[in-house]
Amino acid sequence: MRSWLTNIQRCPGCGDTLIIMALKNAFKELSIESHKRVVVSWVGCSWKASQYVDGYWAETLHGRALPFATWIKLAKPEMTVVIMWWDWDGYGIWMGHFIHSCKRDLNMTYLVFNNENYALTTGQSSPTTPVWAKTKTTPAWNTIEPFDPITLAIDAWCKFAKRADSAKFAELKEIIKKAILHPGFSIIDITQACPSFKRW
Numbered sequence: 438m439r440s441w442l443t444n445i446q447r448c449p450g451c452g453d454t455l456i457i458m459a460l461k462n463a464f465k466e467l468s469i470e471s472h473k474r475v476v477v478s479w480v481g482c483s484w485k486a487s488q489y490v491d492g493y494w495a496e497t498l499h500g501r502a503l504p505f506a507t508w509i510k511l512a513k514p515e516m517t518v519v520i521m522w523w524d525w526d527g528y529g530i531w532m533g534h535f536i537h538s539c540k541r542d543l544n545m546t547y548l549v550f551n552n553e554n555y556a557l558t559t560g561q562s563s564p565t566t567p568v569w570a571k572t573k574t575t576p577a578w579n580t581i582e583p584f585d586p587i588t589l590a591i592d593a594w595c596k597f598a599k600r601a602d603s604a605k606f607a608e609l610k611e612i613i614k615k616a617i618l619h620p621g622f623s624i625i626d627i628t629q630a631c632p633s634f635k636r637w
């Protein structure tokens with residue numbers, strides 16, 4: 438099981454690790470040196486994911502990964518900035534930061550680890566849980582339509598909004614590379630396995 442203290446361990450089959458590895462490989466293949474990049478994250482199952490990528494990293498205050506990354510980009514425009522966020526965080530409680538980052542269009546890459554549930558808090562429904570899914574907070578089935586983050590991003594004038602799947606590793610890595618090279622704000626909504634709580 439996941440370690441509550443360090444979060445270094447993953448449940449067997451967790452998709453988080455693949456996303457982290459895809460980002461590391463993308464940096465390597467794009468020859469972006471560790472002192473020229475910064476990865477920003479915050480609370481979720483992979484809140485320490487930014488620390489697993491060598492180079493600069495920040496595990497920020499409550500829900501402030503996007504604003505924090507914005508400050509970094511404004512202060513150091515030469516840095517490659519990647520934000521790691523999650524479905525509850527990014528599409529729920531801190532949705533406002535997401536929409537305004539799309540509109541502001543700073544050159545940053547936003548990776549959303551979308552496991553369709555609140556995994557760190559043990560499996561409640563999230564803004565991307567499918568309608569028929571059984572979760573801790575929807576014991577019969579979920580009745581609320583999930584958000585479509587790609588449509589939302591495009592409506593907010595984002596010019597690079599893609600979907601990916603952590604299980605398709607090579608494809609994910611290539612999309613991450615394109616997103617990093619895109620000269621504005623880019624979002625990749627990444628479907629990931631969560632064997633402990635996502636059983637649909």
Ligand SMILES: Cc1ncc(C[n+]2csc(CCOP(=O)(O)OP(=O)(O)O)c2C)c(N)n1
Nearest residue numbers: 481482483523524525526554555556557558
């Ligand atoms: C304002 C606030 N409410 C509740 C929590 C408790 N909390 C921590 S992680 C989490 C859910 C995280 O879900 P998600 O962002 O999808 O990340 P995952 O754990 O699935 O990777 C919640 C509700 C919190 N940290 N802050």
Ligand code: SF4
Nearest residue numbers: 448451482556631632
């Ligand atoms: S609870 Fe889900 S997302 Fe979290 S470490 Fe386990 S498999 Fe991964």
Ligand SMILES: [Mg+2]
Nearest residue numbers: 524552554555
């Ligand atoms: Mg989640």
